[in-house]
Amino acid sequence: MEKETFDGDGFLTDPGIWNEDLAQRISSEEGVGELNDEHWAIIRFLRENYLEGGLPAVSHVCHTNHFEHLCLPRLFLSVKAAWRIAGLPNPGEEARAYM
Numbered sequence: 001m002e003k004e005t006f007d008g009d010g011f012l013t014d015p016g017i018w019n020e021d022l023a024q025r026i027s028s029e030e031g032v033g034e035l036n037d038e039h040w041a042i043i044r045f046l047r048e049n050y051l052e053g054g055l056p057a058v059s060h061v062c063h064t065n066h067f068e069h070l071c072l073p074r075l076f077l078s079v080k081a082a083w084r085i086a087g088l089p090n091p092g093e094e095a096r097a098y099m
Contacts, residue, residue: 011090011091012087014089015051015088017087018086022087023085023086026084026085027085032077032081032085038067038075041065042061042067042071042072045061045064046082047086050088058079
């Protein structure tokens with residue numbers, strides 16, 4: 001991966017260059033490993049909502065997708081990793097504090 005496509009915190013600077021191969025590479029770097037159907041459901045949900053201009057509270061991401069309450073740490077190890085794998089840009093310092 002080219003360093004100029006990521007910021008200093010490891011977030012993709014342009015969500016438009018994201019693709020599933022890039023997601024899998026980021027997942028491997030994050031220690032998440034091979035992405036399965038549950039991962040992809042969350043990734044697509046995060047991307048669709050972000051690109052439409054908003055996201056539900058993190059606590060509702062799993063519920064909305066009919067997964068158990070703490071699915072993000074189980075699937076992605078952290079909210080930050082899920083956000084990075086979904087190819088979304090840096091959410092800002094305040095939001096990162098909750099990741």
